[in-house]
Amino acid sequence: MNVPIIDPLQGDFPEVIEEYLQHGNMKCIAFNRRGTLLAAGCADGSCVIWDFETRGVAKELRDKDCIAPITSVCWSKYGRHILASATDKSLTLWNVVNGEKMARVTLQQTTLHARLHPGSSTPSFCLACPLSSAPILVDLNTGSSTVLPVSVSDAGNGTTAPHPRNKFSDGSPPFTPTAATFNKYGDLIYVGNSRGEILIVDSKNIWVHAIIPISGGSVVKDIVFSRNGQYLLTNSNDRVLRVYENLLPQKFAAKELEAISSNDNEFQGIEKLKVVGSKCLLLFREFQDAVTKIQWKAPCFSGDGEWVIGASASKGEHKLYIWDRAGYLVKILEGPKEALIDLAWHPVRPLVVSVSVAGLVYIWAKDHTENWSAFAPDFKELEENEEYIEREDEFDLMPESEKAKDLDINQDEEIDIVTIEKDSAFSDSDASQEELCFLPAIPLPDVPEQQDKCLGSSSKLEDxxxxxxxxxxxxxxxxxxxxxxxxxxxxxxxxxxxxxxxxxxxKRKRKPSAKGMELQAEKGRKPSTKIKLSGKSSKSKNKHGDGLDTNGSVLEDDVTDDYL
Incomplete structure (x- = not known):
């Protein structure tokens, strides 16, 4: 669907379930950057890639070494690689084009979410959020990992380091089931902790530059950036979704943050980090259900960042809450009586894809009202009666307005059909020549047993x-x-x-009767002569089909045709 033709008055958010996808037991989903391909991780350890335009399976990535359920899938920047994390503590990097396994790393704990570095076309680093430890920065080429700090100490010279309290026996950081994510270009990492804080960490030297405290001090469960990188969405354990405005520039954000930190010498330690953090993120809006106070799951932005969506975390509910960025609840979507486990908004179109606990993927779309009436091109449909004031020259044969029109068309001007205009939905569409948007369709071969049956039947037919x-x-x-x-x-x-x-x-012969045998025994009989045994010679056949006349006589023509 082309973005400019969407009616802005109807609201570009989904309303009803359009259809559903089914392929095994799917657990998690992710769109590529253009929204043409949809990756889904399954419970058997495979990754299914759907062609979202045709709703068909384009490729299936399967590793014989991994049969554990997939916990998350992530596309690379240009859509040529997919990173999948599984419950067997593994991270697998796939080449989407040829379906080959590029790398496989096994961590010490199960990864809940994994994100590839968004700044490089050939990803080598990824961010993993384990179940019971701090986020880890993993090098997929060497397999080495670096634990990110989840808190800072206010002792000594104010340097940042992981907090030493409540460590496990193996020296790993304390239990922090929190989230982390890259910014738009991957030079900064935003880490949430159990204290209700957001730490901004430099991805190169693993240095904490700023801290943003969250009101309520609850555990941060999800951190999501909008596609344009201007807004940050957090999901805390206090049942509140918060949207922050990103005050840092999109490019070279790490250098800008380092400059802000070096220029501010008035404070030291944690106070300095909080002051710097106030110049990085600004609380924009809070979203919650004031009546039910439900927990939220899998929150995300729409493709243009104008809408915020969150799913109910209650058991047996498949409800989606949609707010506009101003904070108003515009829609509550109710799905089947199946718990929701993952959610994704299409990058360009007003579509939402949700995964149920039953392993089905539901596609939510707008409820379009079709109008097949044949109206004139300039016809305007009115909702109610309006008084129309005609122009002075509206019904003239040659209106003055048409006379005043001058043709400014230069017929000798050459039309450029080579240059590709930038898509407004993508800020860096000019640098995506090598991007993978579609996969070639590969026909599936027949089963060998079916081929043998077909060959056997064809050989029999030929014989x-x-x-x-x-x-x-x-x-x-x-x-x-x-x-x-x-x-x-x-x-x-x-x-x-x-x-x-x-x-x-x-021809099939009939069994001769006793009278026929007697006639055959006679010699010198001519084939064309009719022999009348008794009664009339009217030729007919009785109900049994024997060559008898109406009086029971046998006709010789029938005998010669049937028995000779």
Missing amino acids: SNHSGSPFSIEAAQNGQAILPASSPLEVVGNSTAEEAVETSSL
């Missing part, structure tokens, strides 16, 4: 055709249709009268 009468060959040479040899019409329909006489022995 039956070749084992037929010799007249089928002549009929084929004469351009006549060849019927199967088992058909009694082959002899009659594909042969001449002489051939029919020669092949009369192929």
Whole structure:
């Protein structure tokens, strides 16, 4: 769907379930950057790639070493790679084009969410959020990992380091089931902790530059950036969704943040980090259900960042809440009685895709009202009666408005059909020549058992055709249709009268009666002579089909035709 033709008065958000996708037991989903392909991780360890335009399976990525359920899938910037995390503590990088496994790394704990570095076309780093430890920055080429800080100490010279309290016996950070994400270009990492804080970490030197405290101090469960990188969405354990405005520039945000931190020498330690954080993020809006106070799951922005959507985390509910960025609840979508486990908004179109606990993927779209009336191009449909004031020259044969029009068209101007205009929905569409938008359709081969059956049946058919009468060959040479040899019409329909006489022995013979045997025993009988045994000689057949006249006599013509 083209973005400019969407009616802005109807609201570009979904309303009803359009259809659903089914392929195994799907657990998580993710769109590529253009929204043409949809990746889904399944419970059997495979990744299914759907062609979202045709709603067909374009490719299936399967690893024999991984049969554990997939917890998250993530596309690379240009859509040529997919990163999948599984419950067997593995991270697998796939090449989407040829379906080959590029890298596989096994961590110490199960990864809930994994994100590829968005700044490079050939990703080598990823951000993993394990179940019971701090987020980890993983090098997919070497397999080395770096634990990110989740808190800072206010001792000594104010340097930042992971907090030493409540460590596990193996020296890992404390239990922090929180989230982390890259910014738009991957030079900064935003980490949430169990204290209700957002830490801004430099992805190169793993240095905390700022802290943003969240009101309520609850555990941060989700952190999501909008596509344009201007807004940040957080989901906390206090049942509130918060939207922050990003005050840092999109490009070279790490250098700008370092400059802000070096220029501010008035405060030290944590106070300095909080002051710098106030110059990075600004609380824009809060979203919550004041009546039910439900927990939220899988919140995200719309493709243009104008809408915020969150799913109910209650068991057995498949409800989607949609707010506009101003904070008003505009729609509540109710789906089937199946719990929701994942959610994704289409990058360009007003479509939402949700995954239920049953493994089905539901596609939510707008409820379009079709109007097939044949109106004039300039016809305007009115909702109610309006008083119309006509122009002075509206019904003139040559209106003055048309006379005043001058043709400013330069017919000699060359039309440029080569240059591609930038899509307003993508800020860096000029740098995406190598982007993968579609996958070629590969036909699936038949099952070998079915091929053997087909070959066997065809060979039998050929044998039956070749084992037929010799007249089928002549009929084929004469351009006549060849019927199967088992058909009694082959002899009659594909042969001449002489051939029919020669092949009369192929006809089914009737069992002769006693009177017929007596007649055959007689000698000197002519074939064309009718023998009248008794009664009248009117020729007819009784209900049994025997050649008898009305008085029970046998007719010789019938005898000669049937028994000779």
